[in-house]
Amino acid sequence: MESNNSQLLFFQHIKTILPEHISFVDEIAELLNISNDSAYRRIRGDKPISFEELKKLCVQYKISLDQLLNLQSDAFIFSGKLGNEVNFVFENWLQEVLKQYSIISSFEKKHIYFLLKDLPFNVHFEIPELAAFKCFVWMRCFSGYKVDKGIKFAFDYPGFEEHNAIGQKIVNVYNTIPTTEIWNTEGINTTIQQIEYYHEAGGLVSKEQAFILFDKVEELVNHIEKIAEVGLKFKIGEKPNQASPVYRLFNNELILGDNSLLAELGDMKVAFLNHSFMHFIGTRDKTFTTAIFTNLNNLMQKSTLISSSDERNRKKFFNQLRNEIHERRALLT
Amino acid sequence: MEMNNSQVLFFQQIKALLPPNISLADEIAKVLEISTDSAYRRIRGEKPISFEDIQKLGITYKVSLDQFLHLHNNGFIFAGKLGYTSGDFVVEYLNIMLQQFEFMRGFDHKHIYFLPNDIPTFAYFQVPELAAFTFFYYKKSLLHYEDMKDMKFSVKDLHEEHIKLGIKVQSSFNRIPSTEIWSLDTINSILRHISFYRDTQIFETKEDIMCLYDKLDGLLIHLEKQAELGLKFNHGQSPDKDAATYRMYYNDLMTGDNCVLAEIGDKKVTYINHNLINFMYTRDEYFNNYTLNTFEIAIRKSTQISLVGEKARVRFFEGLRKKIQLQREAINHD
Numbered sequence: 001m002e003s004n005n006s007q008l009l010f011f012q013h014i015k016t017i018l019p020e021h022i023s024f025v026d027e028i029a030e031l032l033n034i035s036n037d038s039a040y041r042r043i044r045g046d047k048p049i050s051f052e053e054l055k056k057l058c059v060q061y062k063i064s065l066d067q068l069l070n071l072q073s074d075a076f077i078f079s080g081k082l083g084n085e086v087n088f089v090f091e092n093w094l095q096e097v098l099k100q101y102s103i104i105s106s107f108e109k110k111h112i113y114f115l116l117k118d119l120p121f122n123v124h125f126e127i128p129e130l131a132a133f134k135c136f137v138w139m140r141c142f143s144g145y146k147v148d149k150g151i152k153f154a155f156d157y158p159g160f161e162e163h164n165a166i167g168q169k170i171v172n173v174y175n176t177i178p179t180t181e182i183w184n185t186e187g188i189n190t191t192i193q194q195i196e197y198y199h200e201a202g203g204l205v206s207k208e209q210a211f212i213l214f215d216k217v218e219e220l221v222n223h224i225e226k227i228a229e230v231g232l233k234f235k236i237g238e239k240p241n242q243a244s245p246v247y248r249l250f251n252n253e254l255i256l257g258d259n260s261l262l263a264e265l266g267d268m269k270v271a272f273l274n275h276s277f278m279h280f281i282g283t284r285d286k287t288f289t290t291a292i293f294t295n296l297n298n299l300m301q302k303s304t305l306i307s308s309s310d311e312r313n314r315k316k317f318f319n320q321l322r323n324e325i326h327e328r329r330a331l332l333t
Numbered sequence: 334m335e336m337n338n339s340q341v342l343f344f345q346q347i348k349a350l351l352p353p354n355i356s357l358a359d360e361i362a363k364v365l366e367i368s369t370d371s372a373y374r375r376i377r378g379e380k381p382i383s384f385e386d387i388q389k390l391g392i393t394y395k396v397s398l399d400q401f402l403h404l405h406n407n408g409f410i411f412a413g414k415l416g417y418t419s420g421d422f423v424v425e426y427l428n429i430m431l432q433q434f435e436f437m438r439g440f441d442h443k444h445i446y447f448l449p450n451d452i453p454t455f456a457y458f459q460v461p462e463l464a465a466f467t468f469f470y471y472k473k474s475l476l477h478y479e480d481m482k483d484m485k486f487s488v489k490d491l492h493e494e495h496i497k498l499g500i501k502v503q504s505s506f507n508r509i510p511s512t513e514i515w516s517l518d519t520i521n522s523i524l525r526h527i528s529f530y531r532d533t534q535i536f537e538t539k540e541d542i543m544c545l546y547d548k549l550d551g552l553l554i555h556l557e558k559q560a561e562l563g564l565k566f567n568h569g570q571s572p573d574k575d576a577a578t579y580r581m582y583y584n585d586l587m588t589g590d591n592c593v594l595a596e597i598g599d600k601k602v603t604y605i606n607h608n609l610i611n612f613m614y615t616r617d618e619y620f621n622n623y624t625l626n627t628f629e630i631a632i633r634k635s636t637q638i639s640l641v642g643e644k645a646r647v648r649f650f651e652g653l654r655k656k657i658q659l660q661r662e663a664i665n666h667d
Contacts, residue, residue: 005385006383006384006385006388007383007384007385010384045384048381048382048383048384049384050339050340050381051339051340051343051387051402052339054384054387054402055339055402058399058402064399064408065391065398065399065402066391066397066398066399066408066410076410076411076412076413076613077408077409077410077411078408078409078410078411078615079408079409080409082619082620082623117450117588118588137586141587141630184525186518186521189518189588190587190588193516193585193586193588194586196585197585197586253525253528253529253532254474254525254526254529255474255475255522255525255526255609256450256451256521256522256525258450258590258591258606258607258609259590260607273605273607274590275590275592275603275605275624276592276623276624276627277587277590277627281409283411287415288415291415291416291608292607292608295475295608295609298477302474
């Protein structure tokens with residue numbers, strides 16, 4: 001009988017979780033507070049288990065029923081932390097980013113593919129002034145973050161040291177992972193708009209600060225041009241060495257990216273989608289990650305590789321970014 | 334009895350996912366292949382449902398059992414298509430969209446929040462040339478159809494069935510109140526596609542390009558009118574007494590991500606765009622409340638340009654038109 005099969009498989013799954021020396025039937029009987037005979041009937045699928053029993057078993061053995069049962073091809077399990085609306089802690093978000101990159105970095109075979117609409121959020125930590133500004137913006141974008149609206153931006157705002165310390169770790173870990181990024185010339189727009197917005201919005205960013213920030217964006221762009229030129233990742237102010245991972249940069253003139261990320265970890269792939277501005281949800285679903293990977297490969301075929309080779313197009317691309325920065329800087333009032 | 338209570342609640346959750354005109358018992362009877370009487374007994378909790386039945390119902394209605402049983406694991410179920418199976422992608426794509434909008438229309442309370450990073454696709458459906466261009470772009474550059482490889486685009490290549498279906502989708506969407514948060518960059522996507530195809534000589538003639546720019550101008554006039562009146566209506570028509578409300582905001586701080594939040598009755602659904610063309614959705618309550626919160630934050634940082642804010646609205650639409658004009662001039666200088 002079909003129904004028995006599913007229940008049977010569910011109990012078989014639990015059995016694989018238990019240490020060998022434990023009696024499976026005794027364990028189930030004790031947990032569900034039933035006799036050994038009743039436990040047998042359930043394990044064999046002769047008697048259906050109730051919702052309440054199902055819950056007890058799932059909680060005890062940390063089983064995700066969604067993962068166990070949703071075998072349909074158009075349903076995917078994503079995971080991610082959204083933070084606690086009541087007591088949001090920005091540092092926890094930074095730590096989560098660090099944790100995810102550290103997991104990727106821990107694999108011998110690894111690669112990150114980034115389809116960007118903005119500068120990769122983590123590269124702002126290369127420059128303390130930009131890190132301070134982006135943290136200022138991000139904290140205001142998070143749901144649940146309580147902010148005093150009148151507080152003006154400062155490069156050394158209270159808490160910056162802690163944020164920057166985690167940010168430095170993120171940069172260090174990110175720079176150990178071979179990466180392919182697909183950009184276009186609009187990648188710097190968001191950061192520029194944010195500088196303009198907070199400068200115009202009640203002067204939360206002063207004119208002097210805005211000038212510094214524009215200069216720092218240019219400094220970051222210059223650094224990215226350098227790593228694209230050598231095709232290797234290294235920290236700003238440093239030089240590549242033999243251990244430096246590969247950096248590939250593509251310019252795609254047709255599409256605008258969506259900040260999605262695909263990570264290869266050994267033989268496994270994980271896709272991360274960006275949502276609610278600064279959050280990412282990830283899935284290891286094979287069908288889904290394969291679809292994302294195929295799409296990325298198609299996009300790369302239609303893009304221009306401007307790292308390691310094609311100096312002409314690389315210069316043109318980065319000059320366009322610099323021109324945009326200069327024009328917008330000149331418009332500051 | 335505890336068991337029955339959980340079972341009753343499980344069926345109540347499924348009922349909330351069905352359009353109001355659908356009978357829960359009939360639906361359950363069909364899915365579980367049992368009589369309506371047997372379905373009633375299960376719905377009332379008189380007869381326990383089997384593990385297999387739970388699985389069938391969970392899969393059919395995309396109910397998160399982890400969420401239902403309060404198994405906290407930071408997981409969210411998303412559902413959605415990764416590919417298209419039928420012979421005509423456009424028909425399948427439009428029909429999926431139409432089903433979603435028609436489902437929402439069945440409820441008294443409905444509202445769509447949209448944070449577009451390009452002009453909402455359904456807006457193009459009311460202008461046949463723009464709709465044709467959008468589908469051409471999808472098939473050629475996103476789905477990489479082999480038979481599109483050497484194909485060129487002409488505004489004359491209109492497909493009657495697609496146009497009719499597209500207008501039907503747009504008309505259905507226009508009956509659902511919505512809130513959209515745009516930025517000046519929202520128009521960049523289509524302008525980028527046109528300019529890329531121009532550079533790679535995908536257009537049959539220069540007139541095709543000019544026609545698309547003209548049609549985009551026309552669409553902006555319509556959208557500006559909708560914003561001015563705060564009502565949704567079909568292109569070339571006037572709002573009727575049942576017109577749904579339209580709220581439009583201008584935001585220059587956050588870039589859109591094509592995220593959609595739909596309020597349907599007392600439930601919410603979040604749609605996330607992925608792989609540039611596909612959408613996946615979740616009914617996860619926690620996730621959806623978080624998304625709503627994000628929309629509220631975005632709205633607080635935005636300027637309302639529908640119904641009120643005439644000066645900002647005029648400046649905003651002028652900004653969009655200026656971008657089109659710059660591209661038009663670039664062609665004239667070629």
